[in-house]
Amino acid sequence: MSDTQNNGVAREVLSEVTIMFSGDSGDGIQVVGNQFASASSALGNDTSSFPDFPAEIRAPAGTLAGVSGFQLRFSSKLVQTEGDSVDVLVVMNPAALKQNIAELKQNGILIVNIDGFKDSDLKKAGYTANPLETEALKPYRVFKVALTSLTLESVAELGLNRKKALLCKNMFALGIACWLFDRPLEHVELWLKEKFGSREELLTANKLALNSGYNFADTMEMFGTGYTVPAAQLPKGQYRHITGNEALALGAVATSMRSDKSLFFASYPITPSSDVLHYLAKYKNFGVKTFQSEDEIAAISAAIGAAFAGDLALTSTSGPGLDLKQEAIGLAVMTELPVVIMDIQRGGPSTGLPTKTEQSDLLSALFGRHGECVLPVLAAASPGDCFYMIIEAFRLAIRYMTPVVLLSDGYIANSAEPWQIPDVDSLPEVLPNQPLSDRAEDIFTRDPKTLARSWIVPGMPGFEHRVGGIEKDYVTGNVSYDPDNHQKMTDTRLQKVQGIRDDIPALDPEELGSGDLLVLSWGSTFGAVSSAVEQLKREGLAVQMLHLRYLYPFQNGLKEVLSQYKKVLIPELNLGQLNALIRAEFLLDTEKLSKVQGRPFKISEIYQKCKQILAELPA
Amino acid sequence: MAAFEGIPATADLTKADFVSDQTVRWCPGCGDYAILSGVQKLMPQLGIEKEKMVFVSGIGCSSRFPYYMNTYGFHTLHGRAPALATGIKLANPDLSVWIVTGDGDALSIGGNHLLHILRRNLDVNILLVNNQIYGLTKGQYSPTSLPGKVTKSSPAGSIEEAVNPIAFAAAAGATFIARCLDTDVKELQRCLHAAASHKGTSFVEIYQNCNIFNDGAFSKISDRKESAETTVRLEEGKPLVFGKERNKALVFDNMSPKIVELENELEAKKLPVHDSTAGSAYTYLLSQLTYPDFPVPMGIFRQESKPTYEDQSEQQIADYTKKHGTGDIKQLLEGNDTWQV
Structure with a gap:
């Protein structure tokens, strides 16, 4: 820490801060969070943010069920997660305080909207006494601001009705936060201008509230x-913020550009995957066809139909939707058609925790269908990684004529991170398999290397053929109930998918070294695991991390790498699914770390577990 | 496309061109044979290249249909043919897409998909082969089985009301609705030809005799001696006259169907005529007529001209592109808030 002078204000220099905005779901909390993140990135900080909102669109105002939060870490170092605990907590009402106070560090800054702490508000949050008047908040630096009345005063000159005026209170809060951390207001003002455009009155009101908040913090010298x-x-490069769902949508469009095929996207709205549909529906001028189907089954079925007819076929789902799609995924396996299924995992089983995160669909993606029904399963590690993984999913789907499941989760889907914008021309081309010959007898002939059949689509004369869910003859593709043929076809479908091992990056045991402990991760635990492992390494401990993006098949060299470590720890937001796969595949005595609370791992949880394992290792 | 580009479309296809090399495996005497033959006979008359035809089916006896057609074909999942077909048609609107489905496939497990494809008005043709029984699973009652029907799974008789496929289609907003009989070759040809020519979803219910599990379900209608009395042919612009002597007519009196006796031919000329564009209330009234109270209407119930789903979808893409310009991927990736490091 050091001090600096800026605009006559003494400012302490921090390397990293975690802030959380929290209030009622109607308080505009997500807007404040996103704008603060955007302003921080524009200043050159690395950031990681995580919105946390209720499943109900508008739960009763002021209740615990209606609390909406936005957590952001901004830093002068590289950040991988939005932070374990928060340095600054901004709360708009007692429910927000109750829900989040445990996350605030000792001596952390707590900014409270005291106008939201009337008796009725306290009652709704289940407080019997006003925490602002008890000893409960003693461990924190509490700043009481009459945010509601100050906002109303700041826009009074415009003569807005009370309802409209109240909507500006999130901007007042943002103004305070911007002063506290020296974020210039211009960035937010530009955004306001874009949002409100010609609605002069609202634009002015929001600007006034924003500036009033900033000036209030400044002139009152409150902090x-x-x-x-x-x-x-x-x-170096050009950056933007991106969420996982947006990256999936952009990656799909980019694949379409790099493959000369139209993107066909069919989906049934389900949390937290619906945003992919919202984005793609807007990209019609990229030739994207979106189809909001009548149900989950129709979405995957339409995608399979589009793949049969030659489009780049994509569907997305979450939670229960994956269950519903499984039968049709089996059909895509059987008919060997390239379809990508994005599963944005959420808490389960059944309806579970729709807006919360979990990694519990892994085994379902691999084994959730009847029959011997293998397909490649990939997983994205971070929001920005979704962009590259969807391209990879399409590459494998088309090259191997197979459905591919790409796993993301609620955490990756909704969190945002700075993302270096790639050069489109440098992205891999995704090329369809042409017929192996112009002879109709070769319609079902397989590429000797990949074992994939060709992608022959209706409209190609002379190649008329039938596909379907019934087992097919290896040579002719006609319906076959022959016992030996079924064995051969089942074996071939397995070999084909396993052959992908040789087409994806191998793991180099030498490069990954050896040591006491390897932490093996997949999916959204990437951030927490890498942060924890970095910290352990800094302490000089023999800990390494390996992150998997390919869950089926595994990369070559994985067993060798795992075997080089005395202990392997597999942290997952499930009860040990990858752990079960690794044990079954390699007969290794790995250890698991499970969490199913609808929230991501904290860095400290991984760190502590590693420390414990290391302490228990025989000297 | 690619491999054979430049080869002109075959001008003089015959029925034989549409017969695949697969042995047909329906039970001897099955009504599906007549339907298959009728469809194969119709295809060359449509002037569409064979490679542009796709037959899509679900699961059930009639859903084996695509294997016997020498066109592109997809034997899909139980009930899901309309959903698969939607993807096919949207991916390539140039294709002539035919869905072959049964009463269980379309109205039980696939009822939802049928509802939605009909209301969207995708330009595909649906042949609903209705035998009022589950055949492939060996004889359980189906959603179109009549109340009281004794089957393996309803030994004391079915206690369910039957789905009325024509009423279902009318309620879903289908723009072409017809009903035919498997063995009435001429009428089947006429209806299928009209269905193929219709722009929008064409829904054709085909009464089909399952001679193994539900033999004679439609015998009153198919019996050549009786059919003049048991059915009324829906002929565009003509009154609904029926009977061996052509001396009876169906009329609607204040939304109630009534049979009137005709003294002479001149009387028939004064009667209201069948108008397939009259609106869904009329379609619904017709759909409710059952023997023995009334003759069963056969033929084209309804035709309506409406924009198709795929045309509107393509139009939106065109309009969007006109308004916003052809998508620039670089701009898209950049979004509207970037910064330089």
Whole structure:
């Protein structure tokens, strides 16, 4: 920490801060969070953010069920997660306080909208006494602001009705936060201008509230000192913020551009995957066809139909939707058609925790269908990684004529991170398999290397053929109940998918070294695991991390790498699914770390577990 | 496309061109044979290249249909043919897409998909082969089995009301609705030809005799001696006259069907005529007529001209592109809030 002078204000320099905005779901919390993140990135900080909102669109105002939160870590170093605990907590009402106070560090800054703490508000949150008047908040630095009345005063001159005026209170809060961390307001003002455009009155009101909040913090000298978080050393280039769902949509469009095929996307709205549909529906001028189907089954079925007819076929789902799609995924396996299924995992089983995150669909993706029904399963590691993994999913689907499941989850889907914008021309081309010959007898002939059949689509004269769910003859593709043929076809479908091993990056045991403990992760635990392992390494401990993006088949060299470590720990937001796969495949005595609370791992949870394992290792 | 580009479409296809090399495996005497033959006979008359035809089916006896057609074909999942077909048609609107389905496939497990494809008005043709029984699973009652029907799974008689396929289609907003009989070759040809020519979803219910599990379900209608009395042919612009002597007519009196006796031919000329564009209330009234109270209407119930789903979908893409310009992927990836490091 050091001090700096800026605009006559003494500012303490911090390398990293975690802030959480929290309030009622109607308080505009997500807007504040996103704008604060955007302003921080524009200043050069690395960021990681995580919105946390209720399943109900508008739960009764002021209740615990209606609390909406946005957590952001901004840093002058590289960040992988939105932070374990928060340095600054901004709460708009007692429910938000109750829900989140445990996350605030000792001596952390708590900014409270005291106008939201009337008796009725306290009662709704289940407080019998006002926590602002008890000892409960003693461990924190509490700043009481009459946010509602100050906002109303700040826009009074415009003569807005009360309802409209109240909507500006999130901007007042944002103004305070911007002063506290030295974020210039211009960035937010530009955004306001874009959002409200010609709606002059609302634009002015929001700007006024924003500036009033900033000036209030400044002139009242409410915090004593302000803070600043200098820019991080990020690789040079052009950046933007991206969420996992947006990256999936962009990656799908990019694949279409790099394959000369139209993208066909069929989906049935389900949380947390619906945003992919919202994005793609807007990209019609990229030739994207979106189809909001009548149900989950129709979505995957339409995608299979589109693949049969030659489009780049994609569907997305979450939770229960994956169950419903499984029968049709089996049909895609049987008919060997390229379809990508994105599963944005959420808490389960059944309806489970629709808006919360979990990694519990892995085994379902691999084994959730009847019969011997293998397909490649991939998983994205972070929001930005979704962009590259959807391209990879399409590459494998088309090259191997197979459905591919790409796993994301609620955490990746909704969190945002700075993303270096790639050069489109540098992205891999995704090329369809042409017929192996112009002879109709070769319609079902397989590529000797990949074992894939060709992608022959209706409209190609001379190649008329039938596909279906019934077992087919290896040579002619006609219906066959022959026992030996079924064995051969079942074996071939397995070999084909396993052959993908040789087409994906192998793991180099030498490069990955050896040591006491390897932490093996997949999916969204990437951030927490890498942060924890970095910390352990800094302490000089022999810990390494390996992150898997290919869950089926595994990459070559995985067993060798795992065998080089005395202990392997597999942290997952499930009860040990990858752990079960690794044990079954390699007969290794790995250890699991499970969490199913609808929330991501904290860095400290991984860190502590590693420390414990290391302490128990025989000297 | 690619491999054979430049080869002109075959101008003079015959029925034989549409017969695949697969042995047909329906039970001897099955009504499906007549339907298959009728469809194969119709195809060359449509002037569509064989490679542009796709037959899509679900699961059930009639759903084996695509294997016997020498066109592109997809034998899909139970009930899901309309959903698969939607993807096929949207991916390539140039294709002539035919869905062959049964009463269980379309109205039980696939009822939802049928509802939605009909209301969307995708330009495909649906042949609903209705034998009022589950055949492939060996004889249980189906959603179109009549109340009281004794089957393996309803030894004391079915206690369910039957789904009325024509009423279902009318309620879903189908733009072409017809009903035919498997063995009435001429009428089947006429209806299928009209269905193929209709732009929008064509729904054709075909009464089909399952001679193994539900033999004679439609015998009153198919019996050549009786059919003049048991059915009324829906002929465009003509009154609904029926009877061996052509001396009876069906009329609607204040939304109630009534049979009137005709003294002479001149009287028939004064009667209201069948108008397949009259609206869904009329379709619904017709759909409710059952023997023995009334003759069963056969033929084209309804035709309506409406924009198709795929045309509107393509139009939106065109309009969007016109308004926003052809998509620039670089711009898309950049979004509207970037910064330089």
